[in-house]
Amino acid sequence: MPKTTFKASAHLQEGVQVIARSRNFEFIIDxxxxxxxxxxxxxxxxxxxxxxxxxxxxxxxxYAKKFDIQFDDLWVEVEGxxxxxxxxxxxxxxxxxxxxxxxxxxxxxxxxxxxxKFIEFIENTCPVxxxxxxxVSLKLNEIVIERxxxxx
Amino acid sequence: MPKTTFKASAHLQEGVQVIARSRNFEFIIDxxxxxxxxxxxxxxxxxxxxxxxxxxxxxxxxYAKKFDIQFDDLWVEVEGxxxxxxxxxxxxxxxxxxxxxxxxxxxxxxxxxxxxKFIEFIENTCPVxxxxxxxVSLKLNEIVIERxxxxx
Numbered sequence: 001m002p003k004t005t006f007k008a009s010a011h012l013q014e015g016v017q018v019i020a021r022s023r024n025f026e027f028i029i030d031x032x033x034x035x036x037x038x039x040x041x042x043x044x045x046x047x048x049x050x051x052x053x054x055x056x057x058x059x060x061x062x063y064a065k066k067f068d069i070q071f072d073d074l075w076v077e078v079e080g081x082x083x084x085x086x087x088x089x090x091x092x093x094x095x096x097x098x099x100x101x102x103x104x105x106x107x108x109x110x111x112x113x114x115x116x117k118f119i120e121f122i123e124n125t126c127p128v129x130x131x132x133x134x135x136v137s138l139k140l141n142e143i144v145i146e147r148x149x150x151x152x
Numbered sequence: 153m154p155k156t157t158f159k160a161s162a163h164l165q166e167g168v169q170v171i172a173r174s175r176n177f178e179f180i181i182d183x184x185x186x187x188x189x190x191x192x193x194x195x196x197x198x199x200x201x202x203x204x205x206x207x208x209x210x211x212x213x214x215y216a217k218k219f220d221i222q223f224d225d226l227w228v229e230v231e232g233x234x235x236x237x238x239x240x241x242x243x244x245x246x247x248x249x250x251x252x253x254x255x256x257x258x259x260x261x262x263x264x265x266x267x268x269k270f271i272e273f274i275e276n277t278c279p280v281x282x283x284x285x286x287x288v289s290l291k292l293n294e295i296v297i298e299r300x301x302x303x304x
Contacts, residue, residue, distance in 0.1 A: 010205030050172035053162030096282030130248030
């Protein structure tokens with residue numbers, strides 16, 4: 001399946017709680033109380049970091065054999081700097097992340113040099129990493145105004 | 153909390169299944185069988201689309217009053233084009249999304265003109281949208297090699 005169109009949806013609930021869906025899967029997105037939410041799930045910018053780490057972990061699994069690396073455990077810690085004054089519309093700073101950093105933990109007997117080459121490949125091959133690091137064309141396709149059914 | 157550092161982690165499980173966590177929240181990320189997974193959750197690139205839609209929905213909720221817009225329902229459909237030959241490392245195409253499109257559904261009695269201005273603001277204010285549309289500095293902070301505790 002080379003050229004693929006992936007899909008997801010987000011349905012606003014009470015307050016800023018959202019049900020995020022893709023295919024038959026869903027998870028709750030919300031904001032902490034400090035950002036006006038009810039704290040029932042991670043928020044959208046945290047979900048982006050989680051997706052980045054997951055993407056790197058999956059690339060690691062898929063390409064470990066090619067790099068002749070065996071590992072017993074692997075996890076990624078991701079953090080990103082974001083100035084919430086942008087979202088609050090009280091400053092001209094960029095709205096999104098300015099920088100995202102990650103630590104990759106791997107339980108292996110492989111040499112550091114071998115692991116470094118492997119990780120470099122992972123960084124270059126991860127689709128979420130490329131999506132975040134480089135510009136992507138975002139387009140509003142359609143605004144659908146659902147007229148309310150007024151009761152008679 | 154203007155300058156904030158958000159955090160998340162991703163822990164690889166069996167195969168390409170990952171537990172994605174942020175604060176005390178988690179969700180499962182996996183791949184469909186067609187991409188080598190066991191299909192127990194959305195995949196990382198779907199999670200990114202979900203986070204984008206959720207972010208737009210949250211911005212809508214937060215700024216509706218400022219734009220004097222009342223709505224009874226709002227949801228976002230997001231889709232993105234990605235050539236999986238990049239991830240499979242069999243082509244030089246970019247690894248991530250080339251284009252992402254969305255439809256915004258809103259149940260409101262407001263005029264189309266008023267809604268259009270509101271949506272334009274949402275697009276410009278959404279932190280995940282900015283993170284995807286514009287370059288972000290991604291940095292490998294540290295590779296931590298967890299040496300295995302060999303049994304005696």
